[in-house]
Amino acid sequence: MASKIVVFAEVRDGRFKKAALECLSEARKLKGELGGGDVTAVVVGGAQVSSLAPSLGAYGADRVLVASADWLERYDGEAYSKLVVAAVSAEKPDVVLIAASLDGKDLAPRVAALLGAGLAADVTAAKVEGGKLQITRPVYAGKAYATLEVKTTPQVISVRPNAFPAEQKTGTAQVSPLAISFKPEDLPSKVLEVKAAKTGKADLTEAERIVSGGRGLKGPENFKIIEELAEEIGATVGASRAVVDSGWRPHSDQVGQTGKTVSPNLYVAVGVSGAIQHLAGMSTSKCIVAINKDKDAPIFKVADYGIVGDLFEVVPRMTAEVRKLKGK
Ligand SMILES: Cc1cc2nc3c(=O)[nH]c(=O)nc-3n(C[C@H](O)[C@H](O)[C@H](O)COP(=O)(O)OP(=O)(O)OC[C@H]3O[C@@H](n4cnc5c(N)ncnc54)[C@H](O)[C@@H]3O)c2cc1C
Known part of the structure; x- marks a missing residue:
């Protein structure tokens, strides 16, 4: 069964987000696996x-539809969802x-609602069984995984960043414009300002x-x-909620259910107990390293490598070892 797949290729700061390239490679x-078909990327931006x-x-696009206008430079849910839906209506994809x-x-969810389509959110695995797409997503706060089929056509799937590899091969895509049939004034809301944190590091969700x-x-x-340590290994700093609630770190650093x-x-967890909400x-991190002085801390149940010890001794030694390896 041949299949048509539309992928929204998100642009940020003048380049495609790695997560978008991961979606394309998976497509x-x-x-x-679905027996052929084609992949159309939809690009919206300035x-x-x-x-x-x-x-x-x-990265896997056979065709690219581009909606570009200065006023589309910044993400706007109303405008972007209308344009993705316009592309979907023209392409009639399965996924x-x-x-x-x-x-x-x-x-x-905006796209799924406008299309009246089923949405599988935050998917971490996908496979084809009997010609049908089966997807896997964490449920019950990551305690279990559900495998499901979405029954609508198209099915809308949001894909967790870093869950799939972005594979660069060879290939060229045919690029065509995507008509913009509305003006910013037609939209019910307007984005006035976006205040991005200036950390210089990758956002946690994509780090x-x-x-x-x-x-x-x-x-x-x-x-x-x-x-x-984060600086030496090119990592982004995260935090538990206890830390954020205490005002030690901003909420944008918080990892977990909320x-x-x-x-x-x-993922290196330092002095984090590993509460279910964290x-x-x-828990879908590929390699988890836990440093905790309590050998019974729940974080060790999900850790690939665990160090039972005082973080004030262990972490500076790790940083020093990394510096040594880097010849510093
Ligand atoms: C509805 C709800 C939503 C929540 N959402 C989130 C969420 O999104 N994210 C989140 O993180 N939590 C969340 N929580 C809170 C969660 O239940 C825990 O309270 C929180 O994760 C604990 O943070 P912690 O591990 O930093 O602190 P603690 O549980 O206090 O753990 C500190 C750990 O540090 C270790 N430690 C202490 N000193 C040292 C040392 N010198 N060296 C090494 N180890 C040391 C201790 O052994 C301990 O394991 C939520 C709770 C609720 C009820």
């Missing part, structure tokens, strides 16, 4: 996005893939490496040792 794989579009061919990035988490600190750090001043869901290649946000 290419699923297309093969004037510069047209020049970026052809590069999507190497719509959208990265579950911060913007994607806003966009995917490949994270070092998170918990209440075991004893005070905000001690996050310095976490920041030093914070961000992350899936990095490496695990809900990080």
